[in-house]
Amino acid sequence: MVLRRAVFAVALLVSRSLLAQTSNNGGPYAPLILLLPSGPRTLAVGNTGVGGRDDDVIFFNPAQLVIARGFSGSIERYSATSAGGTLSAVTRFNTGGIAIGMQMVDYEAPLAAFPPSRGTMLEPGSGRSLSGSVAAGTSLEAVVGVGQVIKGVRVGLAGKYVEDNAPALRLSRGAVDAGVSKDFFGPYTFALAVQNIGASTTIPCIVASTPAAGTCIVTPGFPQPPQFTSVRLPLRTTFGVQTQRPVGQLDLMATASIWMLRADWVGGSGGAELGYSWLDGYSVALRAGARSTLPGEAAFTGGAGFTMDRLSIDYAVEALTGSRWGQRIGLRVR
Amino acid sequence: MSFSSSSSTGRVLLLSAALSACTQPLKLTKDDSPVVLSHQLISAPNPGEKGTFAVKTLYYGSGTDKRRAIFKDSVTIKTKTVDASPFVSMEPAQAKQREKDWGFGTSKFPINGRVWYPVGDGPFPLVLIVHGNHDPLDYSDPGYGYLGELLASRGFILVSVDENFINGGLRGESDGRAWLLLKHLEDWKRWNDSTGNPFYHKVDMNNIGIMGHSRGGEAVGIAASFNRLSHYPDDANVKFNFNFNIKAVFAIAPVDGQYKPAGVFTPIENVNYMVIHGSHDGDVSSFNGLRTFQRIKFTDGKPWFKAAWYVYRANHGQWNTVWGNKDNGPRSGRYLDLRGLITPDEQRQFSKVMIGAFLEATLHGKNEYLPIFRDHRVAGAWLPKTMYITRFQEAGYKALATYDEDVDVTTGSLPGVTISADSLSTWKEQPLVLRNGNDPLNTNAVTLGWNSHIRGDDTTKLGRPASYTVTLNDSLAGALSVGRESSIYLSLAPTDAKPGPRAPARDTTKKADTTKKADAKPPAKKPDAKPAKDSTPVDLTVELVDAAGHTARLPLSRFGVPRRPLEIHILRRRDEEQQRYPTQYEVVLQTYVMPIDEFARIAPNFDPTHLRSIKLVFDRLVAGTVIVDDIGVSSSAKPFVALGEP
Numbered sequence: 001m002v003l004r005r006a007v008f009a010v011a012l013l014v015s016r017s018l019l020a021q022t023s024n025n026g027g028p029y030a031p032l033i034l035l036l037p038s039g040p041r042t043l044a045v046g047n048t049g050v051g052g053r054d055d056d057v058i059f060f061n062p063a064q065l066v067i068a069r070g071f072s073g074s075i076e077r078y079s080a081t082s083a084g085g086t087l088s089a090v091t092r093f094n095t096g097g098i099a100i101g102m103q104m105v106d107y108e109a110p111l112a113a114f115p116p117s118r119g120t121m122l123e124p125g126s127g128r129s130l131s132g133s134v135a136a137g138t139s140l141e142a143v144v145g146v147g148q149v150i151k152g153v154r155v156g157l158a159g160k161y162v163e164d165n166a167p168a169l170r171l172s173r174g175a176v177d178a179g180v181s182k183d184f185f186g187p188y189t190f191a192l193a194v195q196n197i198g199a200s201t202t203i204p205c206i207v208a209s210t211p212a213a214g215t216c217i218v219t220p221g222f223p224q225p226p227q228f229t230s231v232r233l234p235l236r237t238t239f240g241v242q243t244q245r246p247v248g249q250l251d252l253m254a255t256a257s258i259w260m261l262r263a264d265w266v267g268g269s270g271g272a273e274l275g276y277s278w279l280d281g282y283s284v285a286l287r288a289g290a291r292s293t294l295p296g297e298a299a300f301t302g303g304a305g306f307t308m309d310r311l312s313i314d315y316a317v318e319a320l321t322g323s324r325w326g327q328r329i330g331l332r333v334r
Numbered sequence: 335m336s337f338s339s340s341s342s343t344g345r346v347l348l349l350s351a352a353l354s355a356c357t358q359p360l361k362l363t364k365d366d367s368p369v370v371l372s373h374q375l376i377s378a379p380n381p382g383e384k385g386t387f388a389v390k391t392l393y394y395g396s397g398t399d400k401r402r403a404i405f406k407d408s409v410t411i412k413t414k415t416v417d418a419s420p421f422v423s424m425e426p427a428q429a430k431q432r433e434k435d436w437g438f439g440t441s442k443f444p445i446n447g448r449v450w451y452p453v454g455d456g457p458f459p460l461v462l463i464v465h466g467n468h469d470p471l472d473y474s475d476p477g478y479g480y481l482g483e484l485l486a487s488r489g490f491i492l493v494s495v496d497e498n499f500i501n502g503g504l505r506g507e508s509d510g511r512a513w514l515l516l517k518h519l520e521d522w523k524r525w526n527d528s529t530g531n532p533f534y535h536k537v538d539m540n541n542i543g544i545m546g547h548s549r550g551g552e553a554v555g556i557a558a559s560f561n562r563l564s565h566y567p568d569d570a571n572v573k574f575n576f577n578f579n580i581k582a583v584f585a586i587a588p589v590d591g592q593y594k595p596a597g598v599f600t601p602i603e604n605v606n607y608m609v610i611h612g613s614h615d616g617d618v619s620s621f622n623g624l625r626t627f628q629r630i631k632f633t634d635g636k637p638w639f640k641a642a643w644y645v646y647r648a649n650h651g652q653w654n655t656v657w658g659n660k661d662n663g664p665r666s667g668r669y670l671d672l673r674g675l676i677t678p679d680e681q682r683q684f685s686k687v688m689i690g691a692f693l694e695a696t697l698h699g700k701n702e703y704l705p706i707f708r709d710h711r712v713a714g715a716w717l718p719k720t721m722y723i724t725r726f727q728e729a730g731y732k733a734l735a736t737y738d739e740d741v742d743v744t745t746g747s748l749p750g751v752t753i754s755a756d757s758l759s760t761w762k763e764q765p766l767v768l769r770n771g772n773d774p775l776n777t778n779a780v781t782l783g784w785n786s787h788i789r790g791d792d793t794t795k796l797g798r799p800a801s802y803t804v805t806l807n808d809s810l811a812g813a814l815s816v817g818r819e820s821s822i823y824l825s826l827a828p829t830d831a832k833p834g835p836r837a838p839a840r841d842t843t844k845k846a847d848t849t850k851k852a853d854a855k856p857p858a859k860k861p862d863a864k865p866a867k868d869s870t871p872v873d874l875t876v877e878l879v880d881a882a883g884h885t886a887r888l889p890l891s892r893f894g895v896p897r898r899p900l901e902i903h904i905l906r907r908r909d910e911e912q913q914r915y916p917t918q919y920e921v922v923l924q925t926y927v928m929p930i931d932e933f934a935r936i937a938p939n940f941d942p943t944h945l946r947s948i949k950l951v952f953d954r955l956v957a958g959t960v961i962v963d964d965i966g967v968s969s970s971a972k973p974f975v976a977l978g979e980p
Contacts, residue, residue: 246665279357279906280669 025265025294029234030115030171031164033105033139034196035294038086040074040314040330044303045271046289047318048255051181051189051242054332055090058101058145061193061238062156063179065147066096070310074330078320079122081136082107086330096148096156104140114166114203115231118296119321137166145177154181162196162233173198175233189242200232235262251275251283267292271301281309287316296321303328310334358908360673362647363901367721370895371714373980378702380716381690382683385488387452392532394521395496396444400437402473405446405496410532411525413445416517420572421510422500436499443514445521446496448475450482452489456536459543459697460522461485461582462493462515466548466589468657470501477654478547484686490693491537493518497550508549508593509568512556515544516576523578541697543582545689547653548618551588551609552600555626558583558607559600567595582696584689585609586653590622599776603631606696607640608707610688612648612681613902613920616661616670620768621920624725628777632729637970641692641707642725644922645684646900647674652681671906680718687716701973708927708974709894721900723827723922730970731823732814734948735804737763737778737963746965750810757800759783759833760959769902771916779923779963784952787835797836799953801877804965806946808881814967816945818931821971823964824948825923826890828872828898831959872896873954878933881944886937889954892979893926896960923963929975 271289
């Protein structure tokens with residue numbers, strides 16, 4: 001019943017949001033880290049992880065921590081001047097699991113534009129801010145989550161600290177993720193997550209709309225009285241389904257989700273993984289996915305994985321704007 | 335370019351080597367079958383070959399099965415459904431789903447069977463075979479067609495019973511599988527008595543056999559037990575009135591103990607029983623049927639017998655043509671090592687020979703096939719070339735030492751039996767367990783280890799051979815009526831353990847000297863706690879002694895092959911194999927039935943009628959360890975030993 005109501009609510013919001021799609025995706029959003037991929041396996045299937053079963057599901061849906069186990073780490077190179085990494089671990093707790101996670105990105109940008117987007121972070125930091133400093137920054141997220149089974153439904157909650165640290169400005173926030181999930185019709189996991197629940201803020205800037213819509217140039221100590229612009233936490237509501245089943249001698253995992261940024265932007269993502277095991281405990285997998293794009297992103301993703309007992313090595317590639325490719329590699333231990 | 339090509343080839347080879355390193359190399363015990371199976375003493379026709387009868391087939395069924403058109407549209411005889419709800423229980427959701435899938439619930443189980451029958455007047459013995467648990471939609475009942483063709487041509491009616499509708503994720507339904515078999519027999523009795531029925535007066539209801547595979551293998555034992563009961567043990571309000579003349583029970587790779595009436599293993603009495611099991615069974619990976627074999631009792635004085643055969647390199651599924659070689663489903667080749675298996679044809683050739691021989695002997699009364707159950711070497715030409723370990727016992731067997739009664743290692747199983755040992759390094763009684771380690775066989779055995787070497791510098795110095803003696807007192811020997819026609823029973827399995835050299839005998843002529851000598855040698859190194867693995871062939875001497883002290887001695891190997899444990903690797907990965915199984919072998923004792931007449935022939939002074947002791951003398955191998963159980967005598971084994979040994 002809870003899930004049915006949730007689906008109904010999401011459907012309402014989606015239909016409303018589809019009518020209200022804006023060119024800037026409802027942004028500007030900050031911190032940047034909340035808009036970046038978190039794991040190679042999920043990234044390869046269109047950055048879809050709301051129904052995932054790996055430990056990095058803490059970045060997608062804390063409800064799935066009930067069944068996720070292990071720990072993992074991954075790094076991604078987005079461009080010559082930007083790279084990031086993720087660490088996460090989950091272990092058994094009561095009727096479910098408890099997890100910690102951390103991710104961080106280090107980037108340069110052409111101008112000290114704030115907040116940065118996936119697009120601006122791809123550019124080399126050749127430009128300098130008006131004060132002359134190099135336009136580099138970091139963005140990080142630290143999260144603790146717990147998932148439990150309540151009346152047969154997996155329920156999860158995660159609290160996080162997020163921060164954008166640009167030369168001219170440091171923005172930090174606390175936020176909360178919540179999620180539910182349940183298996184239906186056998187191997188189908190239906191999941192709903194609301195992420196990044198928290199207060200938005202305003203930041204001082206001197207030019208309200210340069211260099212891109214929704215961003216501004218921040219110059220502390222600039223003699224003019226600053227202007228202010230609103231920066232929003234990327235409140236994201238995601239509903240997805242994931243299934244895993246044998247197909248002949250192969251293992252198929254398919255996943256899809258529909259998501260909403262605030263009530264202003266609706267996107268979707270999905271992908272599939274085809275695995276083959278020739279020996280118990282050993283397998284290889286090929287993955288492909290697609291997604292609705294945010295600034296800086298292109299639609300297609302893909303990847304591969306190799307599992308050797310409890311250890312997995314995963315690789316993912318994502319298409320980015322300007323014919324760039326982000327490449328992510330990770331290690332997972334179950 | 336060439337450099338690049340060779341480099342990538344190298345990488346591929348390296349990767350292949352790295353990946354294949356995860357799989358263990360194929361390991362099998364060296365096959366001795368070319369020698370062991372090089373004789374054929376039985377001159378009767380091969381029971382695994384077709385007989386003279388023309389064969390016809392038909393189906394009978396209740397017509398309620400949505401999934402099985404052949405049991406609806408193709409039936410010659412329509413059957414009534416039966417209410418199996420007291421025997422098969424399931425969760426409401428599961429019951430609902432199954433009713434939707436199959437078109438009926440537990441209260442309306444169909445009586446479906448496919449029949450192979452000989453063309454002729456009969457009456458023909460009736461044999462039912464039932465499959466075990468498997469994918470319910472991968473129908474199991476056609477998989478015994480090869481037995482149907484064979485047995486019908488040899489004058490049996492074979493029914494492959496359909497119980498696919500209780501396959502899948504059910505537990506505790508084995509009694510239901512058994513009860514269904516008996517309900518089939520009720521219909522057969524009615525058809526045999528009904529004029530106009532195709533089987534009117536064609537069924538020999540005095541000679542009935544039931545066979546089962548896997549869970550069906552346990553079910554046939556339960557059916558044999560239920561057949562003689564008046565009430566269902568789990569609910570006495572359900573009354574039984576079967577009492578069929580079930581004379582033969584054959585279990586193929588059965589489970590055991592999934593159903594326990596009143597919390598005990600199903601007691602089975604007074605039937606001929608045979609169980610076969612493959613060493614490389616990837617589903618029922620321990621020889622569970624051995625426990626069933628152990629507990630079968632013969633109490634009514636009739637000439638029953640029981641046999642258990644362990645077939646090296648056979649698996650679980652190849653007994654059924656539908657199931658195939660992947661014992662845990664189509665994807666189980668990922669972890670099951672299939673390389674060591676004998677071929678499906680070889681495995682089924684074995685089942686044809688043994689099922690044929692068993693049914694010919696028990697239902698057709700053809701005693702010429704009996705010797706194969708006592709010593710398989712008499713039928714070397716019929717059996718596929720692999721190794722077999724066999725257990726056997728007939729109703730005349732009287733146990734002298736089963737090691738199950740008490741903790742006194744010097745007493746036997748009957749009053750008047752005493753046990754002694756000399757110079758043994760190991761002498762202990764302990765329970766036998768199945769390969770998975772935590773499943774007891776519910777029987778104890780004695781472990782005997784010896785090493786004739788004397789500890790010291792002289793490595794060639796041997797002591798007196800160790801021995802183990804079972805002695806009968808005068809009155810017991812007379813009561814057992816032992817004579818020249820009798821046979822000695824012994825079940826034995828060598829192990830890999832090799833005790834260290836024995837301590838030298840103390841020199842009692844020297845005075846004790848408590849002073850420490852300056853030039854005293856350092857104390858001898860303590861023998862390793864873990865004995866070294868030994869692979870030399872094991873043999874020992876069996877010595878019979880009469881009241882006057884006359885002895886008769888023959889090597890044990892004359893009566894069978896004493897083999898070290900057969901190495902088993904079911905899984906492809908060595909680490910998983912070692913993690914799952916404490917040992918890489920199953921301890922299966924070989925039964926040796928030794929006619930006393932053969933001892934008397936080589937020692938004319940020996941008087942079998944005054945047998946006083948049975949002595950195992952460990953004089954044919956310097957060091958070794960054996961597990962021994964079920965030492966006894968019988969005066970009714972003659973039909974089984976009539977052909978002697980090859």
